[in-house]
Amino acid sequence: MASISQEGSTLEALEVDLFFSDLGQRSIEYNARASVPDFEACVAEYARLSTEAKSACSGLYNLKYGPTRAEALDLFLAPGSLQLSPVFVFIHGGYWRSQSKDDAALMAKVFTDAGIAVAVLEYTLLPLATLAEVVREMRGAISWLHQNAACYGIDPTRIFIGGSSAGAHLVGMLLADGWHEEFGVPVDTVKGAMAISGLYDIRPICDIEANDWLRLVPSQAERLSPLFKIPDKAPPLVLSVGGLETQGFRNQTRAYAEAWRAKGHQLMMIDAPDRNHFNLLSELAWPDRSLTCAVLNMIENSRR
Template sequence: MTSRKPDLLFADLTERARQYNARASVPDFDACVREYAELATVARRQCAAVCDLYYGMGAAERLDIFLPAAERQPAPVFIFIHGGYWRSQAKEDAPIMAPVFNAAGVAVVPVEYTLLPEGTLAEAVREVRSAVAWVYHHADRYGLDRDRIYVGGSSAGGHLTGMAAATGWQDQYRVPQNVVKGAVALSGLFDVRPLCDINVNEWLRLYPDQAERLSPLFALPPRGLPMVVSVGGLETDGFKNQTAAYEAACREAGVQVQRVEAAHCNHFNLLCELAKAESPLTRATLEMIANGAPR
């Protein structure tokens, strides 16, 4: 007897649009954004950082590097990709985990990318992969360990994390096939096809066949890659089912998936768990990175 696949389409387009409306799933979206900003302010005040390094020629192709103490360098790298449905938010509000991660000896690298609809989803994927490659090729200059690069992201950033963890792109960027040593995918959109028929496509501007090529569900990580996944217990079934579908596909492909439960979290404050040293999500992420240390 086969288990039922998670429903990503829902009964009709009205219900589908509701299921994928992250903002409407919380009582106060502005409060969630303020929490990001406040935590990011703390990070910038407490942590040493090199900001606005260009990894590409586009104005948005920039990243920041939040470094642990010099005696802990070269440091493993946690590249973080912000969410915002690919059309909003910025890297400046993303380094909320830097104080905790830097204290654990891990560098944090928030990445900016060209937002839609100025850019395209394909360009965002290319840019994030370019950022990973830039970190690999410039690691020595900034006290980073090129052999311990991890990628994470939330919501749209979870999608881009999946595309960075996928196989098949590395040769084009002159990096090893295993350049990404692990991934943290939070509340991601891993099958973009259901979004082509609802309001999200106003800025995605994709046909279903294009969406399939840009979906992590159809571009899985290599066998054996460690991955942490989580989705908030207060999120809609749309986001829960997206994570369930991706998790199942990854497990079937031999990816070493660890699911972290977060029953008390919504779509937005799930990310804030990474700012807490003792949260299960932080512990799982830092343990994954520590387990990848050379023996």
């Protein structure tokens, strides 16, 4: 049983083991790359699907949302609409230290065909930046989009976010309270979210290899963990984790889902029994997949 403390309050004890019996087992549970035999093939599939999607869309590349070199985004616009369109903002994974937006636009064609713009964010990779700085960059990107949306035919009142793995962690930090005033945006700027294969309590990785680039002590990790920052008011959330992922990543999603439900927030869990940590994201390249339909329906329902 793991008791989860959240800003002075204690949630009900959860039967979710995030730390495991020893450091050796914990290292295995949080080593996503080692959990699949065809990691390179999955990465190649990202690149192929992203290239195909971008070639079929109208895109604006490397729009600057902040002052550093990495603070840029690619924007894919919904064609033919006379009204401002919603936007789906995607944050790539890579354990905060690898991958890029260039291979993360695989949902662009499906979403723009549905009348939804897509923004794919870049951020400074660790250890060049700290994780706190990356969180600040993501909040700055949302602020930039909110302030400049109408210039690109986007409705600033219909911003939706999504992310995979480390990107899902960053989605959780965007859902947290306490940053909106500083960045000049309304508290309800984010109208819905999707997070897949995420890390929502990063304390367990302070003692294993990932801390070589995270460089956090547990108290810092807790402040940067979405599990301890569930907002009092929240938009709808779609969560998923692959059935072929390690128990560590599955437990992370379960813990976050239970904490979300404990606050009474709207949550949809999407089963993906035959997906692993890396090919779950590829579902978004197809309009008829359960994950894609859940996100598109969430955005469509926001009109009502």
